[in-house]
Structures are given as C-alpha cells and as structure tokens.
Amino acid sequence: MEEAGRAAANELRRAFPGQATLLLAGGGANGGDAFVAARHLLSLGVGATVLALPARHPLTRRNRARWRAVGGQTFALTPAALARRSRDAGVLVDGLLGTGFQPPLRPALAEVVGAVNAARARGLAVVSLDLPSGLDAALAEAGLSVQANLTVTFSGLKPALLFGPAAERAGRVVLAPLRLPPEWATAEALAQRPLDADLGACLPVRAAGAHKGTAGRVWVVGGHPGTAGAPVLAGWGALRTGAGLVTLHSGAEVPLLHPELMVRRHSDLGAFLDGVSANGRPDAVALGMGLGPDAADHARRVLRWGLPTVLDADALQPELAGSGHDRCVWTPHPGEAARLLGHTAAEVTRDPLSAARALQAQLGGVVVLKGGPSVVAAPGGLSVSRGGHPGMASAGMGDTLSGILAALLGQGVSPEDAARSGVRLHARAGERAARAFGYGLSASDVAAELGGAWHDLQAAAGAPGGGT
Numbered sequence: 001m002e003e004a005g006r007a008a009a010n011e012l013r014r015a016f017p018g019q020a021t022l023l024l025a026g027g028g029a030n031g032g033d034a035f036v037a038a039r040h041l042l043s044l045g046v047g048a049t050v051l052a053l054p055a056r057h058p059l060t061r062r063n064r065a066r067w068r069a070v071g072g073q074t075f076a077l078t079p080a081a082l083a084r085r086s087r088d089a090g091v092l093v094d095g096l097l098g099t100g101f102q103p104p105l106r107p108a109l110a111e112v113v114g115a116v117n118a119a120r121a122r123g124l125a126v127v128s129l130d131l132p133s134g135l136d137a138a139l140a141e142a143g144l145s146v147q148a149n150l151t152v153t154f155s156g157l158k159p160a161l162l163f164g165p166a167a168e169r170a171g172r173v174v175l176a177p178l179r180l181p182p183e184w185a186t187a188e189a190l191a192q193r194p195l196d197a198d199l200g201a202c203l204p205v206r207a208a209g210a211h212k213g214t215a216g217r218v219w220v221v222g223g224h225p226g227t228a229g230a231p232v233l234a235g236w237g238a239l240r241t242g243a244g245l246v247t248l249h250s251g252a253e254v255p256l257l258h259p260e261l262m263v264r265r266h267s268d269l270g271a272f273l274d275g276v277s278a279n280g281r282p283d284a285v286a287l288g289m290g291l292g293p294d295a296a297d298h299a300r301r302v303l304r305w306g307l308p309t310v311l312d313a314d315a316l317q318p319e320l321a322g323s324g325h326d327r328c329v330w331t332p333h334p335g336e337a338a339r340l341l342g343h344t345a346a347e348v349t350r351d352p353l354s355a356a357r358a359l360q361a362q363l364g365g366v367v368v369l370k371g372g373p374s375v376v377a378a379p380g381g382l383s384v385s386r387g388g389h390p391g392m393a394s395a396g397m398g399d400t401l402s403g404i405l406a407a408l409l410g411q412g413v414s415p416e417d418a419a420r421s422g423v424r425l426h427a428r429a430g431e432r433a434a435r436a437f438g439y440g441l442s443a444s445d446v447a448a449e450l451g452g453a454w455h456d457l458q459a460a461a462g463a464p465g466g467g468t
C-alpha cells in the first residue's frame, strides 16, 4: 500500500504539477492507497484534502491515522461535500473501489460515482487508483463507473484496463510495478504483454543462400463462390511475411490478383487433399478463409498431416474439437469463438481471457482470440497484444493475419511465437497503414505495410535487418 500510494503521488505530480488535489478514499485498501498518496503529495508540497468513507481495512485505518499525524485533513465523503470541495481542486483522485469491488454498486456509492463524473463533466481531471471505481477488475464490461482521465494501476494490468467498454473508462493507463512477493505478483499479472523487443527476436532471419524452396512453402486452402477473395488476402499476407512459395488451393475460381501467387482450382478439393503424398506437402497450411460449408471436412484431411496449420473462419467448427494437434493455431474472432464455445459473442467479449483459455483447452495448440487487443492462449499461458488501430475492424483483415501466421510457421517459428509475433506484426502494420491511409483501412493496405512492421520489430530487438 505504501509503494502503491507513493507511486500514485509521483504520477500525479508528474501529470498535474502544482494542482490542488482532492482525494476520495473508500473503506478498503483502495482507500488506503488514497491516504498514502495524500501524505506523499503533502510531502512534495502539493495541497491535498481527503474525503473518506469509514475505514474498514486495518491498513487503511493505519494510513488514515498517519495522514492525520502529518496534519492532513479528512472530511466525511458525501456527494454534496464532493461537489462543494471539488470546486477548489485541480485534480480529483478516485480511491473509492479497486479490485475488491463486488458488483452491483450499492446506491450510496453509486451517487458518489455519479458526483465524480459530474465533476469531470465540469472540467475537473479525474485520476483513478488501480482501476476506475465501479469496474469489475476481471471483466471488459462497464456499468455505472468512474470515467477517468488517467488510471495509475498497481502491479499488473487488470483485464478491465485492456478490453472493451471498461478499458475506455480508464483513460490513459500508467502501470506502477510494485515489489510484491512473487506469488502475489503472479496473481496480479493475469496475462503477459510481450514487448516488441521480445517479439522481434522471434522473427526468422533468412540465410544469404536461401532460395524459394527453403524460405517456407505455404498452402492456403480457402475460397468458395462469393468468398473467393479471402484466400488471396491470406496468400498475399503470407508472401509479404516472407514465405518463399505460396499456393492457393480452392474449389472456386480464385481471381489472379497477384501473379506472384500460384492458384490451383480443384473440381474435387477433398479428393485432391486426400491424394497429396507426404513429400508433396508444404511446410505450413492456412485453411478456412472463405472455404464454405465443407471446411470442417477439409480441415480434418489437412490436420491428419500433422503440419503447422492455421485454422480460420469457416474451419472454426465445434466438431473439430479433439482433431487438432500441438502445431495448430486457431484464429477465431469473438463470433467464431462464441460458436465454438456454445456461448454468445457478448459473453466472449465480456471476459476474453477466460474465453481464450477455454478455447485453448477445447482445441489444443495455440488460440488467437482476435480483437483490439487480441489474446493468445498457449499451453505456456496467456498474452495480450499491443497496438493495432480501430480502422482494422474491416472485412478481410483476419484473412491477412492467417497468411502472416502461416508464413511464420512455414519458416520454422514455433506456434506460440508465431502467434504472438504474427499478431503484433499485423497490428504494427495496421498502425503504419493508418498513418498512410487514415481511418478507413483495407486488408491490402495493412499487407503493404508488413515489410515496415517487420523492420520495426527487428529494430526493437536490436537485430540486423534480414537478408544476410
């Protein structure tokens, strides 16, 4: 609590120098953080006042007493007191409820939360401690809750700060790492967020003597009348991620939009897949993009090969549970995840970490639950992607990702590393494309930026550019 409150005070002083601060302290340890922050602000020469509920947590009572001992003033917290005293403040600190909040919000505190949001609407900056009061730390949903400008969170990023409407409540998020006992720290850090430096180090480096046959042969199995463009997007994503040789196999007439891609149409795709000999197979497969109603049957055929395989879109069927292997990467968006789990999409987006974990248990291999951000669930644990751009919410974007992942798998990257670094490459390319094209991004715009994204990740890892 001492470290948390001190970190919050330092951040407050950095973000709002010299501003008189009104701190709201709830009865639990989150309120205790507010008392500690107030004491440190005072010692830094910042004017601070606390409005508090009766302290119930022993450490909160102790820190309330320490605040009094240094001359700090505490008044009873009521909506009226908040409205009155917030007029003289430059910043309002929300230390009402943290990870101990159990919904639903009781009426008395609901009124206080309403008063905080009203003060913010009048122009006062609001800083939440650990997470905005009224949010359930584990969930992406937001009922009545504080809208913050800044959240100083302690020890680990809670799911509420990462996903959905809850994350929008937090404003800018600053993570204050605390020196907690290791077992507490693990519980707080519910998912890892890998850094570009780590992900860049996973990318393959092509040998000077490489030729197209050694740089990863990727097959894309997809396309159906009406969705024949999907495999093209995947194939182009694969080529732009360094695959040496990309072949599209389809039962449909796939448009030859990029002459670099080989296109093979099969009157009986199932018979073709059944007849491929072991040495005629590629290094990796991406299957399912626009593939249509027979996708699960085709997936079973390809899964028998035991090759690194990305399963996307139409191949994401519950009947495939148990048919996968540990070299599979499954890439559902929330709608497909809901179909696989027998839940609604709203249930998936409310708790994406649990959904990703459940999908991985059901399907095996590695699961990428796509979104902004995406979750990668692997046998080794969960990670949450960074970056991306809301403009990426457009059709075909996931097809490009499948191609990226297949290209990395085809170049020998492990499924877990391919998923984590591929998702970040895609997101980084989206950020770059947004700079070039603005808000309305297409999947092709993003594919065009994959080379730059690759360079950015390698640079973050301190590696020399590819080619030698």
Ligand SMILES: NC(=O)C1=CN([C@@H]2O[C@H](COP(=O)(O)OP(=O)(O)OC[C@H]3O[C@@H](n4cnc5c(N)ncnc54)[C@H](OP(=O)(O)O)[C@@H]3O)[C@@H](O)[C@H]2O)[C@@H](O)CC1
Residues within 6 Å of the ligand: 001, 002, 004, 026, 027, 028, 029, 030, 031, 033, 056, 057, 096, 097, 098, 099, 100, 101, 102, 103, 104, 105, 106, 109, 129, 130, 131, 154, 155, 178, 180, 184
């Ligand atoms: N873990 C760590 O390592 C560290 C944790 N730290 C800090 O501790 C925080 C967690 O503290 P916590 O567990 O004391 O809970 P907290 O968020 O203050 O909430 C409890 C209070 O809320 C109230 N309340 C609950 N539900 C309610 C409702 N529906 N409607 C209304 N009221 C409701 C409940 O009331 P009661 O049920 O007691 O009447 C009680 O007063 C964490 O977020 C972080 O800030 C840091 O110091 C760093 C180290």
Ligand SMILES: Nc1ncnc2c1ncn2[C@@H]1O[C@H](COP(=O)(O)OP(=O)(O)O)[C@@H](O)[C@H]1O
Residues within 6 Å of the ligand: 313, 332, 333, 370, 371, 372, 373, 374, 387, 388, 389, 390, 391, 392, 393, 394, 395, 396, 397, 398, 399, 400, 401, 426, 427
């Ligand atoms: N708001 C966002 N922020 C970051 N990435 C996003 C956002 N919205 C979508 N994406 C990314 O775009 C892709 C969309 O995939 P998907 O829904 O499968 O598209 P499609 O089925 O049309 O190919 C996913 O990789 C997802 O992570």
